[in-house]
Amino acid sequence: DQQVKQNSPSLSVQEGRISILNCDYTNSMFDYFLWYKKYPAEGPTFLISISSIKDKNEDGRFTVFLNKSAKHLSLHIVPSQPGDSAVYFCAASENSGYALNFGKGTSLLVTP
Amino acid sequence: GAVVSQHPSRVICKSGTSVKIECRSLDFQATTMFWYRQFPKQSLMLMATSNEGSKATYEQGVEKDKFLINHASLTLSTLTVTSAHPEDSSFYICSARDPLLETQYFGPGTRLLVL
Numbered sequence: 706d707q708q709v710k711q712n713s714p715s716l717s718v719q720e721g722r723i724s725i726l727n728c729d730y731t732n733s734m735f736d737y738f739l740w741y742k743k744y745p746a747e748g749p750t751f752l753i754s755i756s757s758i759k760d761k762n763e764d765g766r767f768t769v770f771l772n773k774s775a776k777h778l779s780l781h782i783v784p785s786q787p788g789d790s791a792v793y794f795c796a797a798s799e800n801s802g803y804a805l806n807f808g809k810g811t812s813l814l815v816t817p
Numbered sequence: 818g819a820v821v822s823q824h825p826s827r828v829i830c831k832s833g834t835s836v837k838i839e840c841r842s843l844d845f846q847a848t849t850m851f852w853y854r855q856f857p858k859q860s861l862m863l864m865a866t867s868n869e870g871s872k873a874t875y876e877q878g879v880e881k882d883k884f885l886i887n888h889a890s891l892t893l894s895t896l897t898v899t900s901a902h903p904e905d906s907s908f909y910i911c912s913a914r915d916p917l918l919e920t921q922y923f924g925p926g927t928r929l930l931v932l
Contacts, residue, residue, distance in 0.1 A: 707860075709818070709928070719915045737919065739828065739920065739921075741923070743846060745906070747925055747926060748821070748910045748912075748924045748925045749861070749923045751920055751921070751922060751923075754919075755836045782925065794861065803849065803866070804851065804863055805851070805863065805865055805912075805921060806863075807860045807862075808860060809859065809860040810860060
């Protein structure tokens with residue numbers, strides 16, 4: 706059973722605008738959440754993470770928001786750039802970055 | 818970010834042969850490494866957790882005798898697909914956990930095609 710869900714398989718955003726990628730989870734024991742970016746035939750690249758003790762973490766153009774009560778997190782990319790076009794995976798862990806449970810990914814396309 | 822290498826990047830083999838994939842963490846010591854598999858248009862699925870100096874922990878449904886994992890040092894884990902069959906064709910990705918940053922860094926992946 707999928708414990709991490711990314712319900713939007715794809716998203717298209719215009720360059721310069723905000724991209725919002727969403728992720729929902731079902732396991733209340735998850736305490737660490739990560740976002741990865743992935744190109745075809747390559748391994749995922751770590752983008753940003755957040756611990757369950759926080760509700761926001763920011764790193765440059767990337768911000769992750771965590772709503773524990775709703776079991777929901779989102780990744781905001783602003784401003785979006787064409788180079789951001791990739792598949793974004795949300796992942797969650799019960800014990801601080803050990804075995805990760807991945808969502809199915811959202812394919813982001815940023816158009817010029 | 819941290820660098821994790823994986824070798825080979827691509828391998829084609831005949832059915833019944835064994836294939837070894839290496840995963841190395843290049844700039845930190847990883848007591849724990851992980852092996853994932855990704856089928857086309859699917860999510861990454863954890864196959865096993867590799868602990869340095871001890872036996873790997875396999876996820877449900879993953880045959881430990883088919884997917885042999887060895888984690889002999891703090892920077893190297895190997896996955897051997899034994900007696901490979903066409904259904905084993907997939908994209909295999911390893912990751913290494915940086916204990917200081919509590920983050921997993923992934924290798925570039927290995928594309929396995931079994932004919």
